[in-house]
Amino acid sequence: xxxxxxxxxxxxxxxxxxxxxxxxxxxxxxxxxxxxxxxxxxxxxxxxxxxxxxxxxxxxxxxxxxxxxxxxxxxxxxxxxxxxxxxxxxxxxxxxxxxxxxxxxxxxxxxxxxxxxxxxxxxxxxxxxxxxxxxxxxxxxxxxxxxxxxxxxxxxxxxxxxxxxxxxxxxxxxxxxxxxxxxxxxxxxxxxxxxxxxxxxxxxxxxxxxxxxxxxxxxxxxxxxxxxx
Amino acid sequence: xxxxxxxxxxxxxxxxxxxxxxxxxxxxxxxxxxxxxxxxxxxxxxxxxxxxxxxxxxxxxxxxxxxxxxxxxxxxxxxxxxxxxxxxxxxxxxxxxxxxxxxxxxxxxxxxxxxxxxxxxxxxxx
Numbered sequence: 001x002x003x004x005x006x007x008x009x010x011x012x013x014x015x016x017x018x019x020x021x022x023x024x025x026x027x028x029x030x031x032x033x034x035x036x037x038x039x040x041x042x043x044x045x046x047x048x049x050x051x052x053x054x055x056x057x058x059x060x061x062x063x064x065x066x067x068x069x070x071x072x073x074x075x076x077x078x079x080x081x082x083x084x085x086x087x088x089x090x091x092x093x094x095x096x097x098x099x100x101x102x103x104x105x106x107x108x109x110x111x112x113x114x115x116x117x118x119x120x121x122x123x124x125x126x127x128x129x130x131x132x133x134x135x136x137x138x139x140x141x142x143x144x145x146x147x148x149x150x151x152x153x154x155x156x157x158x159x160x161x162x163x164x165x166x167x168x169x170x171x172x173x174x175x176x177x178x179x180x181x182x183x184x185x186x187x188x189x190x191x192x193x194x195x196x197x198x199x200x201x202x203x204x205x206x207x208x209x210x211x212x213x214x215x216x217x218x219x220x221x222x223x224x225x226x227x228x229x
Numbered sequence: 230x231x232x233x234x235x236x237x238x239x240x241x242x243x244x245x246x247x248x249x250x251x252x253x254x255x256x257x258x259x260x261x262x263x264x265x266x267x268x269x270x271x272x273x274x275x276x277x278x279x280x281x282x283x284x285x286x287x288x289x290x291x292x293x294x295x296x297x298x299x300x301x302x303x304x305x306x307x308x309x310x311x312x313x314x315x316x317x318x319x320x321x322x323x324x325x326x327x328x329x330x331x332x333x334x335x336x337x338x339x340x341x342x343x344x345x346x347x348x349x350x351x352x353x354x355x
Contacts, residue, residue: 002348002350005348013345013346014345014346014347014348015342015345015346015347015348016347016348016350017337017339017342017347017348017349017350018350018351018352019329019349019350019351019352020351020352020353020354021351021352021353022353022354022355025330025332027353027354028332028353028354029332030354031352031354032332040331040337040342041331041332042329042330042331042337043329043330043331043332044329044351046239048239048327048329049327049329049349049351050351051238051309051310051315052315052318052319052325052327053319053325053349053351054315054319055351058351058352058353059350059351059352060350060351061348061349061350061351062324062348062349063346063347063348063349064324064339064346064347064348064349065346066343066344066345066346067343068323068324068326068339068340068343069322069323069324070319070322070323070324077350098348101346102346113322114320114322117319117320119312119315119316119319119320120312120315120316121312122294122296122312123296124312125295125296125309125310125311125312125315126296126297126298126309128296128309128310129236129295129296129297129298129307129308129309130298130307132236132238132298132307132309133236133298133300133305133306133307136234136236136241136305136307137300137303137305142303145300145302145303149298149300152298153298162353165355166353166355168355169354169355175355176355
């Protein structure tokens with residue numbers, strides 16, 4: 001839980017700033033209340049941060065230092081192992097790296113931050129224009145036209161799951177249901193990755209040996225997701 | 230005349246135009262000058278074949294390098310930020326600033342936390 005990280009590392013100068021990329025504050029509220037978050041917990045209904053930081057999926061973390069500089073390219077970090085048997089992301093290396101950086105014991109990133117920062121293409125930005133148009137139409141209740149533009153935005157940027165999956169609840173599609181699994185299956189089947197973690201903290205077999213995780217199945221995962229809603 | 234909606238990132242404008250959307254560049258923050266389209270110290274040239282007055286939406290999008298979506302049936306256009314502008318900002322190393330509300334509607338900005346280390350964690354209910 002990020003709340004626990006915040007409590008642990010706030011005395012050492014860290015602020016955890018969470019951003020819910022969701023259609024309304026009400027979608028994020030249960031997560032924030034369940035976490036009893038005392039850190040800033042913001043809501044980004046317009047995908048503003050996704051646009052500024054070229055985020056294409058969640059969860060995405062960015063580390064920023066005291067001077068406001070990005071010190072690590074965006075990464076995929078789970079700080080809880082609660083869902084690790086499903087996500088295949090172990091928290092061991094991300095947590096160790098975060099603690100070491102906050103305490104000044106290790107640099108935030110061993111590589112070249114600028115070179116490893118992925119930026120949006122013109123087509124990616126066109127997809128964001130299409131998404132903004134679709135979202136506006138949807139908020140006006142013009143659902144048929146919105147649907148066309150949501151689909152078009154996803155076709156322009158098939159790697160952008162803040163668009164393709166993030167639009168599902170707006171469109172009345174279960175974002176953890178068959179349409180989602182088909183979308184990911186098609187994407188991965190064509191040789192793509194759904195998540196693109198950085199190598200230095202990516203999960204490897206030794207993480208599970210060092211810190212075994214609880215195995216859960218999909219039915220249990222669904223139950224836990226429902227519990228959070 | 231038709232009322233069009235023009236989405237300029239976070240801003241929404243209404244523009245009166247015909248079936249083809251012609252936009253006064255000032256709507257997007259640019260002024261048409263003899264040198265071209267200008268904003269602050271920057272000017273981009275306008276080709277000779279672009280008629281005087283408001284500029285057709287697709288043409289304006291290309292001139293300003295702003296990827297756009299235009300729906301002529303729904304009378305809406307949306308302009309995203311230029312890819313190069315976003316890329317330069319992200320690669321400059323300085324974390325792009327933003328303002329967003331929390332669930333109580335209180336606005337926070339990234340620069341409120343200058344002087345601290347920050348982990349920005351984006352997640353979603355989906």
